[in-house]
Amino acid sequence: MKKLLISISLLFPILLQAQTVCSLESREKVEIALEKLTELDSKSMTPNERIAEIGQWFMGTPYVEKTLEIPGPEQVVIDFQGVDCTTFLESVVSLALIEEAGNLSFGAFEKELENLRYRGGKNTGYISRLHYFSDWIYINQKKGIVTDMTREIGGVPYENHPTFMTENPQFYPQLSQKENVEQLQNIEAGIRTRSYYFIPKAQISQVENQIQSGDLIAITTSMNNLDMVHVGFAFEKDGRIHLMHASSKNKKVEISELPLHDYLAGNRSQSGIMVVRLNSTSN
Numbered sequence: 001m002k003k004l005l006i007s008i009s010l011l012f013p014i015l016l017q018a019q020t021v022c023s024l025e026s027r028e029k030v031e032i033a034l035e036k037l038t039e040l041d042s043k044s045m046t047p048n049e050r051i052a053e054i055g056q057w058f059m060g061t062p063y064v065e066k067t068l069e070i071p072g073p074e075q076v077v078i079d080f081q082g083v084d085c086t087t088f089l090e091s092v093v094s095l096a097l098i099e100e101a102g103n104l105s106f107g108a109f110e111k112e113l114e115n116l117r118y119r120g121g122k123n124t125g126y127i128s129r130l131h132y133f134s135d136w137i138y139i140n141q142k143k144g145i146v147t148d149m150t151r152e153i154g155g156v157p158y159e160n161h162p163t164f165m166t167e168n169p170q171f172y173p174q175l176s177q178k179e180n181v182e183q184l185q186n187i188e189a190g191i192r193t194r195s196y197y198f199i200p201k202a203q204i205s206q207v208e209n210q211i212q213s214g215d216l217i218a219i220t221t222s223m224n225n226l227d228m229v230h231v232g233f234a235f236e237k238d239g240r241i242h243l244m245h246a247s248s249k250n251k252k253v254e255i256s257e258l259p260l261h262d263y264l265a266g267n268r269s270q271s272g273i274m275v276v277r278l279n280s281t282s283n
Contacts, residue, residue: 019123020110021070022078029080030106033057037099047278048214050096055214055233055244058088058253063246069173074126076114085231086133088246088253089216090116092233093278097145100281116140126174127183132162133218134227135191137276146216148197150274153210155197158220158274162227163188191227200272201264208261211241216276217260221269229269234260 022030036057040050064082079087094112098104115121118128119139130136140146166185169175175184198220199207211217213236221229232245240259247254256263264270 019074020076020078020114022110023081026078026080027106030078030109033080033095034104034106034109037095037104040099042099042102046214047096047100047280048212050099051092051214051216051233051278052235052244054095054099055088055092055235055253058083058092058246059255061088061246061253063248063251063253065248068129071173074123074129074174076110076117076123078110078113083246083253085246085248086136089231089233093145093216096278097281115143116145127180127187131165131184132188132191132227133231134160134162134196134274135187137218137274138191138194141276144279146276146278148274149210149215149277150199151197153199153275154203154207155199155274158196158198158272159224160194160196160227161188161192162225164223164226167225196227196274198272198274201261201270204261204264204273205259208241208259211260211275212277213241214278216278217243217245218274218276219264220271220273222271223269228274234275 040053062082063084065084067079067082067084067087068077070077080091083091090113094109094116097112098108114123117130119130120128121143122128130139137146137148141148165172165175166181166188169181175181211234213234215234217232217234218228219230220227230245232243235242235244235255237255243256243260243263245253245256
């Protein structure tokens with residue numbers, strides 16, 4: 001009966017909110033993930049353990065750039081057929097949150113994803129989306145969803161002055177509107193007033209024992225006008241912390257072959273990491 005109801009629901013994408021875009025193929029993949037959530041032993045799992053488990057369900061999912069950049073008004077895009085590093089992270093975190101809350105419906109997933117992705121928890125237009133991941137961390141910490149652990153585990157001050165988007169509006173169709181550029185400049189100015197911390201990549205191995213499998217990892221950059229260049233999850237493998245992520249190089253979701261310390265060492269533009277932990281909603 002449950003499978004029959006799922007099949008019937010796939011025939012009616014009109015039931016989605018007017019501001020949500022989700023293909024039938026992606027909807028089916030979401031429903032499969034929701035079904036798998038019912039099989040988890042949730043009471044014995046921490047939020048990090050949920051993330052580490054759920055993230056592995058996406059292994060091999062194709063990497064696709066700019067899945068959120070669709071023509072017209074801002075819409076909540078749900079795409080499980082192809083993900084970039086941020087949409088992979090948001091999808092996994094949303095599934096983990098609804099599993100702990102015990103509401104395993106498509107509507108609950110849709111609502112949680114929107115809450116994570118947008119400043120006030122609601123899509124009120126392009127500017128309401130959390131475009132810079134350092135802003136994503138700050139806002140979702142204020143919502144009580146995550147905790148930035150970076151300073152606690154040895155982080156040092158990070159000069160965070162992102163202006164890349166407003167300096168390069170040609171890369172973002174929605175920034176052809178002057179009003180959007182001006183509003184985003186105000187957001188960038190707000191980010192610059194905050195204190196951020198990072199762990200320089202040369203020091204990652206020294207604090208690796210304080211990074212937990214399932215932690216959110218945001219990779220900082222040596223570029224002066226950008227905050228992050230990549231995001232993913234810490235994943236323990238053979239006693240070392242690796243990166244579970246949607247790889248633009250290998251075009252799929254994977255666990256890095258090299259430990260996190262060595263992964264960053266080979267990339268000149270990657271300067272270090274921020275470490276963020278999902279809070280338990282039961283506390």
